[in-house]
Amino acid sequence: MIRELHEKLEKEEVTKEELFEEAKTLAEKYQEEFNSFVTILDEAKSKRRADSILKGIPYALKDNISTSGILTTASSNILKDYVPVYDATVYQKLKKSGAVLLGKTTLDELAMGGTGTTANTGVVRNPWNREHLIGGSSAGSASAVALGIVPFAIGSDTGDSIRKPASFGGVVGFKPTYGRISRYGLFAFASSLDHVGVFARSVEDVAIVTDIIKGEDSKDMTSLEDDGKVYAEEIKKDTTGKKLFYIKEICDIEEYPNKTEKLEKTLKEFQDLLEKCREQGFVVEEVSFDKKLLEAIYPTYMTISCAEATSNNANLTGIQFGPRGNGENIEEMMFQARTEGFSELIKRRFVLGSYILQKENQEKLYLNACRIRRLIVEKMNELLKEYDGMILPASGGGAPKFSESSEQVSDSHYILENHMVIGNFGGFPSITIPYCFDEEKMPVGVNITGRVMEDDVVLNIAYKIETLTGLKGIKAGEENV
Ligand code: GLN
Numbered sequence: 001m002i003r004e005l006h007e008k009l010e011k012e013e014v015t016k017e018e019l020f021e022e023a024k025t026l027a028e029k030y031q032e033e034f035n036s037f038v039t040i041l042d043e044a045k046s047k048r049r050a051d052s053i054l055k056g057i058p059y060a061l062k063d064n065i066s067t068s069g070i071l072t073t074a075s076s077n078i079l080k081d082y083v084p085v086y087d088a089t090v091y092q093k094l095k096k097s098g099a100v101l102l103g104k105t106t107l108d109e110l111a112m113g114g115t116g117t118t119a120n121t122g123v124v125r126n127p128w129n130r131e132h133l134i135g136g137s138s139a140g141s142a143s144a145v146a147l148g149i150v151p152f153a154i155g156s157d158t159g160d161s162i163r164k165p166a167s168f169g170g171v172v173g174f175k176p177t178y179g180r181i182s183r184y185g186l187f188a189f190a191s192s193l194d195h196v197g198v199f200a201r202s203v204e205d206v207a208i209v210t211d212i213i214k215g216e217d218s219k220d221m222t223s224l225e226d227d228g229k230v231y232a233e234e235i236k237k238d239t240t241g242k243k244l245f246y247i248k249e250i251c252d253i254e255e256y257p258n259k260t261e262k263l264e265k266t267l268k269e270f271q272d273l274l275e276k277c278r279e280q281g282f283v284v285e286e287v288s289f290d291k292k293l294l295e296a297i298y299p300t301y302m303t304i305s306c307a308e309a310t311s312n313n314a315n316l317t318g319i320q321f322g323p324r325g326n327g328e329n330i331e332e333m334m335f336q337a338r339t340e341g342f343s344e345l346i347k348r349r350f351v352l353g354s355y356i357l358q359k360e361n362q363e364k365l366y367l368n369a370c371r372i373r374r375l376i377v378e379k380m381n382e383l384l385k386e387y388d389g390m391i392l393p394a395s396g397g398g399a400p401k402f403s404e405s406s407e408q409v410s411d412s413h414y415i416l417e418n419h420m421v422i423g424n425f426g427g428f429p430s431i432t433i434p435y436c437f438d439e440e441k442m443p444v445g446v447n448i449t450g451r452v453m454e455d456d457v458v459l460n461i462a463y464k465i466e467t468l469t470g471l472k473g474i475k476a477g478e479e480n481v
Contacts, residue, residue, distance in 0.1 A: 002057060002151050002200070016044055027102060033125060036139075036140040036143040038105065040103040044058070044100045045100070055098030056100060057152075059102060059154070060105045060141055060153040065090060065104075066186075066187070069084075073104075074111065075107045075109050075119035076316075076343075078321075078337065081323065088184060089185055089217045090182060105143075108161075110187070111187070112137065112189060114136050114161070117136075124140055128398075128443060131401050132400065135164045138155030142169040142173065151201065155173070158424060163431070166394070167443070169199075169399075170443030172206050174198050175424075176197060176455045179223050182217035182219065188308075190305035190308035191222075203431070204235060207235050231459050236460075239464040240282075242283070249415065251393070253267050265436075273468065276468040293375060319334065377422075391448050429449070429455040430458065
């Protein structure tokens with residue numbers, strides 16, 4: 001993990017070039033089977049004079065984050081040969097810290113989707129079992145960390161795109177408060193929901209990386225002033241007396257008419273974990289959350305995100321970037337470029353988005369969705385007055401097999417599969433850590449979401465709970481891959 005690697009580098013037991021070569025060899029070895037990367041770089045480029053803890057440490061960036069001079073495709077044909085001329089702030093900051101970019105990771109096309117199966121370069125497979133997906137959209141970042149290729153990777157999260165693949169990959173995934181990390185250079189999907197965040201194999205590593213990349217950025221108007229806290233220190237605080245709630249409508253097996261063994265096991269192990277939390281001094285209580293509101297999460301998310309995505313991606317015409325379409329005039333050229341350049345899933349979402357944004361539908365669809373979003377956030381804030389955080393399973397079980405997947409990873413338990421969107425609706429800091437294995441031996445994560453601005457508290461709680469799971473630092477073993 002990061003601290004150990006840092007010490008080895010300091011003591012000159014290993015050089016940054018060796019670390020890079022090692023990571024690159026692994027990345028290449030696993031590429032054909034798992035498809036974590038869009039681009040693997042040839043050589044270690046990093047600042048000589050940096051003195052941060054990340055100096056010399058290899059990492060990966062999701063391929064929707066702008067890297068000047070390095071291909072950045074968002075895993076879409078419409079950007080398949082796009083080489084940006086500017087750096088995202090998160091990349092700049094990591095460069096400055098001396099961290100060494102190994103490569104750009106595969107995502108669901110344009111970060112839309114939750115399965116890791118829609119990249120233009122093919123599906124991403126789960127390191128714990130190749131028959132299973134890893135989830136998305138930050139599929140490659142999750143799998144690169146789960147495979148132990150890099151100690152950390154950067155992703156983006158609009159609905160749950162860091163926290164869901166973290167759950168399926170048996171790694172830690174953290175999305176901080178909205179604005180905590182600059183989004184300058186992240187390809188916008190749904191701007192009111194988009195976040196940059198971190199994957200690693202421990203809460204401490206996630207905290208270390210967040211410390212380096214957080215902070216205000218004059219290039220991103222939505223970025224927050226730095227809170228001046230060192231999360232890697234804050235995590236060690238005593239958590240005795242911290243109050244957590246879980247939602248009855250999500251965690252009670254009786255709520256599920258079509259319950260499966262997998263779900264039963266996940267919920268039972270979740271209760272066991274809560275018991276351990278209580279033994280360690282947490283107060284954990286069950287609360288009720290209006291079921292109508294819970295059921296509205298997914299349609300509300302789709303309405304808002306498709307509308308914003310349609311508008312944000314209107315610049316992908318094949319004129320400024322990407323392969324030019326053929327045609328007699330600009331309109332025909334754009335039509336052809338977009339028809340060829342996007343997959344079905346993307347086109348479906350743009351059709352929905354355009355419909356939602358039509359003047360006559362805006363009030364009924366878009367503005368209504370915004371109202372429901374507000375009601376959900378208000379309800380959450382009300383609960384967070386009394387509690388320090390919400391704790392819930394990140395999914396109803398481990399990753400499904402490719403044969404079982406649809407655009408959504410599970411339709412049958414859709415409140416359970418979609419509650420992490422609450423974190424995006426309200427910009428709440430939210431983290432997933434591994435907590436159990438399902439009956440197919442696939443890892444499952446637990447999610448903790450806290451008050452806006454209290455990233456330190458969420459990390460602190462997760463750091464403590466990580467010690468209770470017995471799964472700290474797990475990695476998909478050689479026997480799996
Ligand atoms: N699975 C969600 C979707 O399909 C989330 C995507 C994301 O967070 N980028 O849009």
